[in-house]
Amino acid sequence: MRLPEKYVNKMKGLLGDDYDAYESSLNEPLNHALRVNTLKISVEDFLKISPFELNPVPWTDNAFYYDASLFTPSKHPFYYAGLYYLQEPSATLPAATIPIEEGDRVLDICAAPGGKSTELAARLAGSGILVSNDISASRLKALQKNVEAYGVRNVIITCESPERLSEHFGAYFDKILIDAPCSGEGMFRKSTSMVSAWEQNGNEKFAAIQRQILKEVSSMLRPGGTILYSTCTFDPIEDEDQVEYLLSLDKSLKILEIRKHEGFVPGNTDWCHVENPHKELEYTMHLFPHRIKGEGHYVALIGSDEELADDDKRYSGISEYRSKGYREVPEIEEFLSHVSGINRKNLEMGGDKLFLIPDGCPDVKGLRIMRQGVYLGELKKKRFEPSQSFAMILTSEDFDNAISLKSDGNAVSKYLRGETLDTDMIESEGTDVSGVKNGWVLVCVDRFPLGFGKVNNGVIKNKYLPGWRMV
Numbered sequence: 455m456r457l458p459e460k461y462v463n464k465m466k467g468l469l470g471d472d473y474d475a476y477e478s479s480l481n482e483p484l485n486h487a488l489r490v491n492t493l494k495i496s497v498e499d500f501l502k503i504s505p506f507e508l509n510p511v512p513w514t515d516n517a518f519y520y521d522a523s524l525f526t527p528s529k530h531p532f533y534y535a536g537l538y539y540l541q542e543p544s545a546t547l548p549a550a551t552i553p554i555e556e557g558d559r560v561l562d563i564c565a566a567p568g569g570k571s572t573e574l575a576a577r578l579a580g581s582g583i584l585v586s587n588d589i590s591a592s593r594l595k596a597l598q599k600n601v602e603a604y605g606v607r608n609v610i611i612t613c614e615s616p617e618r619l620s621e622h623f624g625a626y627f628d629k630i631l632i633d634a635p636c637s638g639e640g641m642f643r644k645s646t647s648m649v650s651a652w653e654q655n656g657n658e659k660f661a662a663i664q665r666q667i668l669k670e671v672s673s674m675l676r677p678g679g680t681i682l683y684s685t686c687t688f689d690p691i692e693d694e695d696q697v698e699y700l701l702s703l704d705k706s707l708k709i710l711e712i713r714k715h716e717g718f719v720p721g722n723t724d725w726c727h728v729e730n731p732h733k734e735l736e737y738t739m740h741l742f743p744h745r746i747k748g749e750g751h752y753v754a755l756i757g758s759d760e761e762l763a764d765d766d767k768r769y770s771g772i773s774e775y776r777s778k779g780y781r782e783v784p785e786i787e788e789f790l791s792h793v794s795g796i797n798r799k800n801l802e803m804g805g806d807k808l809f810l811i812p813d814g815c816p817d818v819k820g821l822r823i824m825r826q827g828v829y830l831g832e833l834k835k836k837r838f839e840p841s842q843s844f845a846m847i848l849t850s851e852d853f854d855n856a857i858s859l860k861s862d863g864n865a866v867s868k869y870l871r872g873e874t875l876d877t878d879m880i881e882s883e884g885t886d887v888s889g890v891k892n893g894w895v896l897v898c899v900d901r902f903p904l905g906f907g908k909v910n911n912g913v914i915k916n917k918y919l920p921g922w923r924m925v
């Protein structure tokens with residue numbers, strides 16, 4: 455791989471005798487991993503049904519390496535069922551490191567395409583509130599799809615600048631994850647185009663963006679809360695220096711210790727460009743591709759030691775969202791009569807569209823919102839059409855008319871490609887279809903929902919979302 459001379463000289467200064475090993479690693483094959491979606495299945499149960507040979511990623515409880523020359527998890531029906539997320543191994547560290555507790559209010563401020571948000575949601579286990587934000591509207595499409603495939607109920611997806619979020623929320627969040635835009639030095643092996651981008655942009659451009667984000671984030675953290683700052687780059691200007699900048703904004707913030715795994719390289723005060731840097735920078739961690747099985751990353755955990763006073767109204771949070779409510783509609787009522795696990799008090803109508811609003815949802819009026827809770831479906835010509843996202847929040851037991859296709863059969867591939875199915879063919883593959891009734895049916899694979907279909911005398915009309923179909 456051709457590296458810019460300026461970059462080579464910088465990395466030699468940082469790594470010293472380690473540089474040759476680093477440069478050699480850039481010509482080695484990429485490492486691949488999947489992360490189990492514990493909203494849908496436990497790690498233990500997934501390993502029992504996994505069709506892939508897996509080896510644990512040491513710093514993440516639910517991530518595993520696989521051999522991409524032998525397996526293609528992105529083509530397996532379990533991927534479409536949202537049982538796992540495909541993620542670069544080192545990128546699993548940030549969401550695994552921030553100490554999420556059930557009930558937390560969490561902000562993922564640079565969330566697209568959703569790798570971190572999906573894991574944050576899994577760790578919240580359906581409780582609390584997750585605000586997943588990205589300033590790029592085009593990137594939010596991938597975020598929305600990944601969140602929906604994961605079956606996340608308690609998310610608000612926003613498209614706002616850090617300044618607007620800070621103005622709106624104030625000190626609202628218990629935990630904030632910042633996977634900051636960066637120069638991408640850690641991704642050179644994964645994408646050689648990142649080398650050209652580095653030559654064009656350098657580090658200072660991104661350092662300025664990072665400071666702007668950090669300035670606003672510091673005011674959105676509740677006393678006693680925690681911030682996780684990460685980049686996929688090696689330059690101290692974007693790493694150690696940014697941590698020092700964040701600490702300078704709020705004297706209650708301090709660097710917290712991160713568990714050091716084999717191959718992790720502690721943050722280095724000698725690399726820092728500020729006077730008298732905090733010695734606790736050694737608690738932050740660099741991941742280099744010649745030392746771990748993954749690409750490059752930097753992670754810092756910062757906590758607030760300020761206590762929340764009961765009578766301190768500054769930190770009481772914004773008001774709770776006032777739902778528009780749900781009016782009973784015969785067509786919707788008929789469909790919901792087949793569904794369990796949906797709290798009626800959380801339903802809301804927006805025109806002809808039906809939504810499931812999360813408990814404790816904050817008032818987000820005035821923000822650019824892509825999704826608030828779950829879009830369940832729409833009234834169309836006196837009938838209710840359930841959404842793809844509705845199917846993905848259910849289990850096979852939540853819908854009284856479900857059919858479970860075999861993961862190694864032809865029927866599931868036909869369904870994922872958008873083709874019509876017939877029950878005779880499904881039955882020939884060993885699936886019991888005796889209980890399947892006419893009307894809406896939840897189509898599953900090995901009992902994990904994929905989407906909806908509509909049955910009429912043994913023929914299943916495919917309702918799988920066109921944009922999600924297997925190609």
